[in-house]
Amino acid sequence: MATIESAPPAVGSHTQAVIDTFSRYVVPNYRRFPVCLVRGEGSRIWDAEGAEYLDLFPGWGCNLLGHCPAPVVRAVQEQVARLIHVPNSWYIEPQGEWARLLSERSFGGQAFFCNSGTEANEAAIKLVRLRTNGERYKIITFQGGFHGRTMGSISATAQPKYHEGLGPMVAGFQYAPHGDLAAVERLVDDKTGGILVEPILGEGGVVPSPPGFLQGLRRIADEHDLLLVFDEVQCGCGRTGRWFAHQQFDVVPDVMTLAKSLCAGIAGGALLTTVENARHLRPGMHASTFGGNPIAAAAGIAAIRMIEDEGLLEHVARAAELFRTRLESLRERCDGVRAVRVMGMMIGVELAFDGAPVVQAALERRLLINCTQGNVIRLLPAMNIAPAEVEEGCDRLAAAILDVAGRQ
Numbered sequence: 001m002a003t004i005e006s007a008p009p010a011v012g013s014h015t016q017a018v019i020d021t022f023s024r025y026v027v028p029n030y031r032r033f034p035v036c037l038v039r040g041e042g043s044r045i046w047d048a049e050g051a052e053y054l055d056l057f058p059g060w061g062c063n064l065l066g067h068c069p070a071p072v073v074r075a076v077q078e079q080v081a082r083l084i085h086v087p088n089s090w091y092i093e094p095q096g097e098w099a100r101l102l103s104e105r106s107f108g109g110q111a112f113f114c115n116s117g118t119e120a121n122e123a124a125i126k127l128v129r130l131r132t133n134g135e136r137y138k139i140i141t142f143q144g145g146f147h148g149r150t151m152g153s154i155s156a157t158a159q160p161k162y163h164e165g166l167g168p169m170v171a172g173f174q175y176a177p178h179g180d181l182a183a184v185e186r187l188v189d190d191k192t193g194g195i196l197v198e199p200i201l202g203e204g205g206v207v208p209s210p211p212g213f214l215q216g217l218r219r220i221a222d223e224h225d226l227l228l229v230f231d232e233v234q235c236g237c238g239r240t241g242r243w244f245a246h247q248q249f250d251v252v253p254d255v256m257t258l259a260k261s262l263c264a265g266i267a268g269g270a271l272l273t274t275v276e277n278a279r280h281l282r283p284g285m286h287a288s289t290f291g292g293n294p295i296a297a298a299a300g301i302a303a304i305r306m307i308e309d310e311g312l313l314e315h316v317a318r319a320a321e322l323f324r325t326r327l328e329s330l331r332e333r334c335d336g337v338r339a340v341r342v343m344g345m346m347i348g349v350e351l352a353f354d355g356a357p358v359v360q361a362a363l364e365r366r367l368l369i370n371c372t373q374g375n376v377i378r379l380l381p382a383m384n385i386a387p388a389e390v391e392e393g394c395d396r397l398a399a400a401i402l403d404v405a406g407r408q
């Protein structure tokens with residue numbers, strides 16, 4: 001095990017050269033750490049100067065099986081040598097097989113494939129509208145939700161900070177406070193066609209649905225003949241220890257969107273829906289050129305098989321318990337930790353102070369984490385993280401939090 005260092009990673013000449021190229025040629029729409037990553041394996045990643053980091057936020061939630069999981073690497077290597085891409089005007093075996101595996105692990109419907117989360121949600125928005133030929137075009141979404149960056153999905157995202165300067169938004173979205181069923185009832189009218197919600201808010205601070213909330217939405221959707229759409233782009237695909245987060249709430253949606261971890265790090269997205277609703281996405285009304293391509297499909301299939309072959313859903317429950325024990329004990333001895341929320345490998349540590357310095361303090365300890373909503377440390381660890389890595393990660397995280405808390 002590497003020793004815990006505590007100094008800002010030195011920006012070596014190799015990294016500096018890469019940063020200089022970015023400054024000149026890459027649109028500066030991201031805040032980036034001055035670290036150039038070159039290689040990863042499991043929950044470890046290395047930078048251009050050879051420093052090793054423990055990654056509790058691999059691939060922003062996309063690398064659900066850690067960096068470069070061997071069965072996925074093999075499947076992609078084999079596929080890429082055989083067939084890289086064919087359009088959706090032909091049949092390919094992996095896309096059908098992938099859809100079957102997803103259907104059998106969810107609610108038994110059909111899949112539409114695309115390349116990202118926002119694109120999956122765009123398909124869901126279109127499906128809601130197409131079902132009534134555009135008559136019931138309104139969709140209710142929730143404050144604190146996040147659905148992506150294209151104009152439809154950003155309009156569905158009820159967070160004003162993401163709308164600044166982008167108006168006008170796409171019409172037809174109505175926002176309710178998260179968890180407030182009465183507000184949803186008040187918003188429903190004869191133009192309402194659907195409800196879109198994350199079973200666990202991700203970007204919104206790692207917040208699970210309050211008890212009864214998703215059941216209540218299901219009831220409202222049934223009473224008013226609305227489509228209930230679950231955005232599981234962040235919480236789905238095994239991360240919570242169930243295949244899909246809604247399964248632990250015992251509610252079945254009409255539509256579910258997936259991306260991020262769907263292909264264990266390869267770009268891919270999907271919308272799943274019942275056969276009854278799937279027919280509204282008829283030929284000519286929706287498409288995605290790269291959707292369900294052979295490489296994404298091979299990766300998606302390999303990810304599902306790896307989760308099953310290695311018993312990772314069961315492993316998640318054990319790793320989550322370890323995280324909970326460690327983080328709860330930190331909360332007990334540090335006033336700056338307000339709350340700990342562990343839903344499998346989806347973890348939020350709510351602080352009483354700004355989290356950005358904690359992310360920096362963690363980086364100095366060679367630990368990669370994330371902060372969302374200003375004060376929630378977000379961890380999206382790999383499902384196959386080893387118990388020793390959980391311990392090591394919690395040691396470093398506790399040191400970073402205590403360091404910053406001491407400076408408050």
Ligand SMILES: *Cc1c(COP(=O)(O)O)cnc(C)c1O
Nearest residue numbers: 116117118146147148202233234
């Ligand atoms: C990340 C995310 C999206 C957007 O996904 P992209 O692949 O970045 O378009 C949508 N919904 C949720 C819940 C997300 O976490």
